[in-house]
Amino acid sequence: MQVLQTENKPTSKKLLLIWTSIGLQSFGGGATTVLLIQREFIEKRSWLSNEDFAHLWNLCLLAPGINLIAITILIGKKLGGTAGIFYSLFGLLFPSALITCFIAAGFQQIEHLHAVQAILKGVVPATAGIMLLVSVNFAYPQLRLAYKEGPLNLLLCLLLIIFCSVAIFLQVPVFVALSITAILGILCFTRPLFKKKAVIQEHD
Structure with a gap:
């Protein structure tokens, strides 16, 4: 487990802003959300290592329920304690859920348009590509460890x-x-x- 630098330590406000940003960018399903989480917490801020994230995700896989909710709780707890859980969940769920409700309410009016159908046909391959990248990110730490062994x-x-x-x-x-x-x-x-x-x- 890596040690966070004092000046780079996450705060409740930072967690709220980061998770809100993730929630608002999570187009295309769960794979997009996982990729954004990896980029924000591993690549951009180095608050987690690939091994840390893989360990937390494995715990989520062993428990019933929605994995994205579970990983949000675990990361919030690890980085911000009990308050981190609340701010992380609120940031991920509330803004994006609100926007989704508005979009879903009006989607039936436009779903038959050719432009909308074309957009959907482009989003599906993009999501598949994101899922492939997420899979590589998950497999890399384990394969690297196995290679050393x-x-x-x-x-x-x-x-x-x-x-x-x-x-x-x-x-x-x-x-x-x-x-x-x-x-x-x-x-x-x-x-x-x-x-x-x-x-x-x-x-x-």
């Missing part, structure tokens, strides 16, 4: 990524795919530790 760990990590991707593509329930992948992770990455312990005990 050796080619076998890197291969196992890649196989787990492919397995989970194929399972979800085949419409296996997400919870089932994650649970199976987690069990496979335990089998793949803890066995060497057991072997090391056994070797140490033999020498003793």
Whole structure:
């Protein structure tokens, strides 16, 4: 976990402004929001590392409910305590929800226009590209760690990524795919530790 610099420490006001900005820019679905969160807190301000974010996101995946709400709560708590949770949630949800309500109310009047249909056809590929970039950002820290641990760990990590991707593509329930992948992770990455312990005990 990285230590925040005193002069760069997040305040409740900063968290409110940042999350409001994220909420107002979150066009195209959850992948856009995740990408904006990564850019604001990891790349732009260095308040979180890639490893920190991946750890928090993994906790969200293991819990039921909306992942974006969960990650907002966890980041707000980590950076601003209890008050950070309130300001983060309010900033993310209220302004964007208000605008969404107004847009949804008038969308039925314009959804059949050719220009609107063309916009929607362009947004879908853009969202797919954003999702791909977000996936790369998630995979990079784990792949880098696996690379440092050796080619076998890197291969196992890649196989787990492919397995989970194929399972979800085949419409296996997400919870089932994650649970199976987690069990496979335990089998793949803890066995060497057991072997090391056994070797140490033999020498003793």
